Amino acid sequence: MNSRRGLVAVIGCGLIGESWAGLMTAYGHDVLAWDPSHKALDGFVKRVGAARAQAREAQPGLEAGEGAVEVVADVADAVRHADWVQENAPESAPLKMELYDRIEAATAATTVIASSTSSLTWSELSPNLRHKNRFITAHPFNPPHLMPLVEIYAHTPEMGAEAARFYQALGRETVLLTRDAAGHIANRLASALWREAVNIVAEGIADVASVDAALVHGPGLRWSVLGAHMAYHLGGGAGGIEHYLRHLGPSQERRWATLGNPRLTPEVCARLVEGVRAEAKGRSIRELEAQRDAALIRVLAARRGGEDAAG
Structure with missing residues (x-):
């Protein structure tokens, strides 16, 4: 891999993981992905490609270069050289905490671990971490490659500001929580x-x-x-x-x-x-998702046009 903007590890390759990977590669990051489920990994790279294409359609003017995505066999291989780890495991605090033990054992103290958790809090997830200041919750709205919102809670203002800069560089709209809260905002x-x-x-x-x-x-x-x-x-x-x-x-x-x-x-x-x-009316989940995504792209284009006119 030829990392241009820093290597990102995507841990958990379900709907949220594939969407994050699509967004991050659209903005030039190389991504290493891992999931313990072979079912989640089946077709993952193809799904990431589809999300990346939608992300680029929703954000015209991105640089021509795209990041690469690769699936690896072990979580340590995914995170060892990563600058940023985006964790998307199921909503179980014990499962996530066990995963963080494995991630921290393989990463530098400077690596940021960001959880996409939608319901758990920083306080529930962080007790066993060695480097708490480098851990954040960064909750996206589904699908992250189209929905701009990322809600961030960090232990320090400095880490919150760093996280906001990272996601803003991905075209996201960030909000910072001043207090840890279930469900965020x-x-x-x-x-x-x-x-x-x-x-x-x-x-x-x-x-x-x-x-x-x-x-x-x-x-x-x-x-x-x-x-x-x-x-x-x-x-x-x-x-x-x-x-x-x-x-x-x-x-x-x-x-x-x-x-x-x-x-x-x-x-x-x-x-x-x-x-x-x-x-x-008989439409499948995939059909409904496709209609939703197409509508979101049109809404984002309309919003962008309104902002350009106002500017």
Whole structure:
């Protein structure tokens, strides 16, 4: 391999691992990949190539050079010379911690270990690490090669800043958590929204397809260009968020009071499964993923065009 921007080890070659590898090779990094599952490795390089092509389509103007990707037989071989390790193992703290022992045994003290964990926290994963300051959680949104967000928690501000620079160089939008929290930021927001989406179905207010349509064509569209706080700032008119909180805050509290806390009972799960199948209209997971990715690329192009016009 001819490393141009530093060697990255991708540990765990499922959906997230292949997506990270596609993004990183699109930006010129060489990638060594490892997974204990032969099933995960079957066709991995081809899937990385597809993700890389999408990443380059979503980000025109990248340099012509692409990094190489190679699958290796042992985790130590993947990480030994890596500058950055992106870990994507299943969401099990004991499994990840055992993996970190093997990674640290084979890497230099300066190597960064970044976990893509979506639900576990830095505090849960770091107790046995020898070099805690070089360990971060770096949660992407799926698929990482298209979704710009990376949520970072680091033990020190210096490591947080270094991590932000690394992912920003991959065209990502980074946010830094100031406190370790389960679910980070975006998954906490997404979980809160989905809880009420499930509640609406469970309470018989609307079916699955109507809930999804309301989100996509209403707040979801607005949220693609404005965050929740800024949206309500504009909702306050000329007086902004101060006016909104003073005059419409009570109505917001009344809505909060009616929100549900549903349980995923067998009956509710059956209703959700039936509703999603109806909404999918026979499309396979792969077909739905392809449609999602194509739409994301179009949305990213539109956002980029808007930013260029504003600039």
